[in-house]
Amino acid sequence: MKNVIGHQLVEQRFADALQRGNLHHAWLLHGIKGIGKHTLAENLTARLLCDSHSACGTCHACRMLEAGSHPDVYHIGLLEKKRDISIDQVRDLLGFLALSGSESERRVVILDDAERLNNQAANALLKGLEEPSPGSLLLIVCADIEKLPATVRSRCLLQHCAPLDEPGVREVLQLEFADTLGADAVLLDLVVGFADGCPGAVSCLHERNIIDALQLWSRLTENIADADIAKVENWCRSNVASVPHELIIRVLLQPLYPLLQNLKPEAFEAAQLLHKAVRGCMRWPGEVQRQSLRAAPSLLACLLELRSALRNPVIQR
Ligand SMILES: [Zn+2]
Known part of the structure; x- marks a missing residue:
């Protein structure tokens, strides 16, 4: 499982809520594109479904997650060549959340690119947020929260994800560029500077x-x-x-x-x-x-x- 770099505060809040047993059913992870929000959502999913709630990476649940084959997890996002996320995609998502979990008592949906939900899709999602199915968790990843209707926002637990600090950016890029620029400290410095808190912005710099x-x-x-x-x-x-x-x-x-x-x-x-x-x-x-x-x-x-x-x-x- 990819390590989360930065966003410790959100991870901590999630772990605390899990421990107290009052996890909100819809977390909205928002912040600029390219700072690792999707990886964070995957990590939170692992914390929830992992046998020891630690995203250990070795238990049966974690290994299924790693392989992308956990039956209680569903991903949706912008499909290739599409302009927005459609109501049909959201209906599928809600249908999945309404099922009962097969491996666990839980079902998780990661909804990526939520800023691209069209109006109908957002309205359909709203219904799901108003009547959450027991045991379901929706992790919404959004790069521009202003594009989400206020009605949707107000039913989620908002978690702001900030750009990474310099050591964080460096760590991400060192891993990402390990095969290309990783060994050249001067080049890495340059790329870290261009990234300015947002490693995703420079991931094309090979x-x-x-x-x-x-x-x-x-x-x-x-x-x-x-x-x-x-x-x-x-x-x-x-x-x-x-x-x-x-x-x-x-x-x-x-x-x-x-x-x-x-x-x-x-x-x-x-x-x-x-x-x-x-x-x-x-x-x-x-x-x-x-x-x-x-x-x-x-x-x-x-x-x-x-x-x-x-x-x-x-x-x-
Ligand atoms: Zn585990």
Whole structure:
């Protein structure tokens, strides 16, 4: 079983509730994508079903879980090439929860990508949350809690999962990159920096040339207000096709977060322009995907808007 890294608090709360015998029937694990919420859900499942409630990894239940063959566990999530989770999927889930457990008295459903439930599916789920079947546990994994109806949220036990601290990120990436970059401490440092608390964001970084390109991008855009636009343009032309777009934006915006958090109230209008430029950057990867715009020029346009917002003297002060 994969170890959970970070999220000790949620694990502890779950273990305590289990020990007290008052486990809530629906836990909503929410937090940004790529921090290990699904692994956490699997671990909580193991804690519940394991013979010694410790996710020991060796008992019969744990071994079945490991093999993905435990009859009392059911997974649902976004299916490949689908835009959302359908009502039929939720009906299947509720049907499963209403059965009686075959190996234990328990049934567990892990519902992934809950931010992608469509309206009908969310309504169907609500019904299940209102009348939970005895012995059932629903673990909902959600990357954007704002996209879940308030009625669904209010019937769950909310557990916020925070981005990992640096040692946590390092541990995850060391395991993940053991065969590729693991031995190169300098490279690992770089990738840990790009991850900024979210190991999932950099899991695609297995190629040295992409890391080099990102490092150059990071240097070119470290101080966007004074960035050398000719060099940036050059970079865009040669790298925009090979470096994942989300990562380009992640590295571009990383140095701005402290600034965004410390904007003075009197800089209100300038701050609005800056926020608008940042939102434009964040939308860029999706827009490229949706409209297949020519990626490089539109990235440059995003960056120029950001630069002009940052050059405002009120912001610079
Ligand atoms: Zn076990």
